[in-house]
Amino acid sequence: MSISEEVREQVRQRANYACEYCGVTETDAAGQLTIDHFHPQARGGTDAPDNLIYCCHRCNEYKADYWPQEPDAPLLWNPRLQAANTHFVELAGGELYAITATGTFTVNRLRLNRPPLIAHRLRRRQNADEQRLLARLHSVVNLLEQLHAQEAALLEEHRILLQEQRHVLRLLLNRQEPGGT
Numbered sequence: 001m002s003i004s005e006e007v008r009e010q011v012r013q014r015a016n017y018a019c020e021y022c023g024v025t026e027t028d029a030a031g032q033l034t035i036d037h038f039h040p041q042a043r044g045g046t047d048a049p050d051n052l053i054y055c056c057h058r059c060n061e062y063k064a065d066y067w068p069q070e071p072d073a074p075l076l077w078n079p080r081l082q083a084a085n086t087h088f089v090e091l092a093g094g095e096l097y098a099i100t101a102t103g104t105f106t107v108n109r110l111r112l113n114r115p116p117l118i119a120h121r122l123r124r125r126q127n128a129d130e131q132r133l134l135a136r137l138h139s140v141v142n143l144l145e146q147l148h149a150q151e152a153a154l155l156e157e158h159r160i161l162l163q164e165q166r167h168v169l170r171l172l173l174n175r176q177e178p179g180g181t
C-alpha cells in the first residue's frame with residue numbers, strides 16, 4: 001500500500017522537516033526525506049501514522065527492515081515514543097554516547113556517529129552559539145540606542161534651560177540699564 005500525499009505531508013510537518021533519527025533537515029539534504037515504517041511492512045507493520053517516521057535516506061538505508069525477531073533481540077530506538085536523551089548524550093566532540101542498550105544498538109545500526117553527522121552536529125552547535133551572540137549584540141545595540149535617545153533628550157533640556165537663563169539675564173540687564181546712568 002502506498003502512503004497518501006496527505007499522510008506524507010502530515011508526517012513531514014510532525015517531524016519538523018527533519019530526520020527523526022539523526023536530525024538532518026530537508027534543507028541540509030537539499031530535498032525531501034523518506035518515510036520509514038518503524039515496524040517494517042515486510043514484518044507486518046502498517047501504514048498507520050504512528051508507525052511512520054520521517055527519515056533521511058542514510059538512516060533508512062542502515063535501518064532497513066530491522067525488527068526484533070527473538071524475544072531477547074535488541075530493540076531499536078523509536079523516536080516517536082521516546083525522547084533522544086532517554087538513550088543518548090551528545091558529547092562535546094559531536095558524537096552520540098549511548099546510555100542504554102537500545103541506544104548502543106541504534107547508534108551502531110543507524111551509524112549515528114558517521115563522520116558527516118558529527119560534523120553536522122558541530123556545525124549546528126556553532127550556529128546556535130553564533131545566534132546567541134548575535135542576539136546579545138542586538139540587545140547591546142538596543143541599549144546603546146536607548147542611551148543615545150536619553151542623551152539627546154537631556155541635551156535638549158539643557159539647551160532650553162540655557163535659553164531661559166539667557167532670557168532672564170537679558171531681562172535683568174535691560175532693567176538695570178535705564179537707572180544705571
Ligand SMILES: [Zn+2]
Pocket residue numbers: 019020021022023024055056057058059060
Ligand atoms: Zn537520518
